[in-house]
Amino acid sequence: MTTVADVHDINTEENYRRQLLDLSKFLNADIINDWMQYLVWRTKEDSGILGKAVTSWIIPDLELLCAPPSTLSQIQWDVVFKRVCRLTEDINWKDEPILLIPIHCNNRTHWALIVVNLNTYVIELWDSLHDKNNYEKMKQLVLWWLHCFAPSSVQCDVKTGKFQFWIGPSGCLCYFDADITKLFINCMGWIVELTSVFMLTKESNRSRSLTKMLRLTA
Numbered sequence: 482m483t484t485v486a487d488v489h490d491i492n493t494e495e496n497y498r499r500q501l502l503d504l505s506k507f508l509n510a511d512i513i514n515d516w517m518q519y520l521v522w523r524t525k526e527d528s529g530i531l532g533k534a535v536t537s538w539i540i541p542d543l544e545l546l547c548a549p550p551s552t553l554s555q556i557q558w559d560v561v562f563k564r565v566c567r568l569t570e571d572i573n574w575k576d577e578p579i580l581l582i583p584i585h586c587n588n589r590t591h592w593a594l595i596v597v598n599l600n601t602y603v604i605e606l607w608d609s610l611h612d613k614n615n616y617e618k619m620k621q622l623v624l625w626w627l628h629c630f631a632p633s634s635v636q637c638d639v640k641t642g643k644f645q646f647w648i649g650p651s652g653c654l655c656y657f658d659a660d661i662t663k664l665f666i667n668c669m670g671w672i673v674e675l676t677s678v679f680m681l682t683k684e685s686n687r688s689r690s691l692t693k694m695l696r697l698t699a
Contacts, residue, residue, distance in 0.1 A: 510537045513583045513592065513669055517676070521581070524680040532579035532680065539568050540584050543622045569630040574599065581676060582623075586615050592668045594676065595623055596649060602638060605649030609671045620646040650675055 517534030524530045542565050545553060553561065572580065580597035593608035593615060604623055606616050624646070628639045638644060 510583070510585060513537060513672070516673060517581050517583060520676055520680050530579060530680055531577050532581060533572050533577040535572065535580050535582040536568060537583040537585055539565060539582065539626075540619075540622065542568075543626055547622065547625060565626070565630060569626075574632050574635060579680075583672065584615070584619065586612075592672055593619075594649075594672045595619060596679070597623065597627075599635065602643045602645060604644055604646045606646070607649040607672065607675060609668050611648070616646075616648055 514534065514536050521532045521534045524532060542561050545561050546558065546565065578599040580595075580599070582595040582597070584593045584595060585591075586593055591610060591612075593606060593610075593612075596605045596607060598604070604620075606619050608615055624639060624644065627644070628636055631639070
């Protein structure tokens with residue numbers, strides 16, 4: 482499997498992206514987490530946008546912490562709590578204002594993305610299926626995470642209602658391959674393409690580029 486280190490060392494970004502867009506492959510958490518790390522690294526090099534790729538494993542842990550008390554023993558709860566603390570401590574909240582959090586949802590059959598912008602106080606759910614159930618669930622989880630684990634300044638912003646939770650881009654995404662064949666890509670390829678535009682395009686052109694790529698659903 483191609484890794485972020487491979488992309489950095491031998492400059493195989495296009496092959497790496499093709500791997501992510503390949504409909505015949507099951508795209509697991511390691512692949513998408515690697516891609517997000519690479520994208521953040523590439524963004525810092527090219528456009529200067531500072532972001533942080535938060536591992537997708539944090540969402541299942543948050544779900545466990547918010548589950549009914551009978552779900553975990555106290556020892557198990559403490560282990561999960563400390564793991565979330567470690568993942569959260571790795572974030573530079575002041576200098577990395579864009580947080581990208583992949584979500585493996587719908588019983589681990591579908592991928593979506595949470596984008597947290599600490600500068601604009603906007604949290605977006607990017608979901609090709611436009612699933613309202615995911616929206617409500619992720620809204621509660623992410624706000625609870627920020628309220629309990631983020632630095633005190635961010636916690637204060639959550640308490641005072643500064644953060645807004647929006648539904649971000651949704652709908653189908655297609656592209657033309659080398660043979661000019663129109664292909665519809667899967668949910669993970671959808672996230673890969675959109676995050677690439679979002680992170681690597683100048684802000685003045687970002688909205689137009691995203692709109693151009695999407696074929697919005699009714």
